[in-house]
Amino acid sequence: MDRMESNEWNHEKSYTSIATAGSPQELRAKRSDCQNVLLEQLNVIPIEEWMLRVNAMHDLIARAAVGIVEAQMKEAGYGPPPCAYSFIVFGSAGRQEATLWSDQDNGLIVEGEPDGEKKRYFAAFGSMLSDLLETTGYEKCEGRVMCSEPMWNMTLPEWKAQLESWKSQLEWEPIRYLIISSDMRHVAGNAQLSGEWKEAFYAGLSGNVKLQNAILRNTVRHKATLNLLGQVLTERFGDHAGGFDIKYGVYIPLVNSVRHLSLLYGVRMNSTLGRVKELQRLGEYPYLGEIGRSFLTALRMRVNTPYHMQDGLLSSSDYIAESELKNKQVMAELRESLLLVRRIHKALQRQLRSAERRQS
Missing domain, CATH: 3.30.460.10 (Beta Polymerase, domain 2)
Known part of the structure; x- marks a missing residue:
């Protein structure tokens, strides 16, 4: 065997x-x-x-x-x-x-x-x-x-x-x-x-414009992860100084964006990848191929963050270690995913501003 x-x-x-x-x-x-x-x-x-x-x-x-x-x-x-x-x-x-x-x-x-x-x-x-x-x-x-x-x-x-x-x-x-x-x-x-x-x-969810806009309003809250030059912003202080929070920097923004789109277009799948595939089938949104690839990158990076084992059970901060970020391939993949997150975030912000103008 x-x-x-x-x-x-x-x-x-x-x-x-x-x-x-x-x-x-x-x-x-x-x-x-x-x-x-x-x-x-x-x-x-x-x-x-x-x-x-x-x-x-x-x-x-x-x-x-x-x-x-x-x-x-x-x-x-x-x-x-x-x-x-x-x-x-x-x-x-x-x-x-x-x-x-x-x-x-x-x-x-x-x-x-x-x-x-x-x-x-x-x-x-x-x-x-x-x-x-x-x-x-x-x-x-x-x-x-x-x-x-x-x-x-x-x-x-x-x-x-x-x-x-x-x-x-x-x-x-x-x-x-x-x-x-x-x-x-x-x-x-x-x-x-x-x-x-x-x-x-x-x-009552489908076609409820005010509700969809309220969901979008919650979705676009997101902390900056790239500076104006497109460089990755790592933690400056604390236990994770020099590291990067892959959960809230890439994984959660992608989850939130895909969830919003799924609720908007009536997709009832549960998993993020399942939602992406169904949205692709419907042909409702650009970037879906890139989102799927970046999401897989985020999953892989997240489960490979340093973990601590105590009494047989695991815990992790979900931070990529500073030493790992010195790997050129890791940093290139991370930056590519963050650029996509920023692009989607800006598109959703524009969508929200337009919706709020129509409501006012």
Whole structure:
């Protein structure tokens, strides 16, 4: 058995073992084993395939965690779930672009009208699940987009009302929540609930000019990454002095731009590359070939940033190290991607100014 075949065998074996985990500690250990196999495959297989494998691992862990929590809820005296529910993810997990060190971005959709029994059960369930995922290696979201939070854990009718509220307010914060929601993906539980949620999300979105402009307004916020001479702006101070933030410098601006276009043209794909391919099929926007290539570059650079391992789990700052930036090829690829980001950003700013003039 050669190295590639060995990696594939270990890969399948580690996946299979995740589903059999019966406790948070066992699930954490199995995650550690699986990610070690994935690290061996990094830069050996294409980055798109590698990301799919990483996110398949995350999904398997989430499904196993849901099962463990259901058992823990019974042991704690809550009994079985009082109704159907769906565990959903947002952010990079929703787009199937989570790294080996991504944090939590998730929620719950509960079947039927709200009542006291459901509220008690799923409040405890969401809190317990978020804690278990933290034990398994997923840090809690600083923005509190988690199933332990009431805003992201509610019945389908409550979700529908909340989505409508966000669509109608057109202010920065509710639009931010709406944008987060656009990446929602079903992972465990009742898929029909997630499907109905999706329909509620898209209802009234098409042709809503004011809402689209509000989404665009949120999208164009972006920190400068090139100076007037087109040189890459690195961090000047702090722990990452001399380095470059690939996540917020390239990856997030590309994600945000493609998401905006997808919402504008009714593309319902979740992954950024899937959205790019569908937009190309529709022929709705220039630069899409360049965006796809730069996005793959951003993914590759991001997953290769220096990481720290503690107790078998990884963390990273998402900064390209100063030493790596001395590599001419890396710097050339980075600068090319940043020039594209700047070009798209300027085009979106012009689009927003034109839209606001028409509204005034």
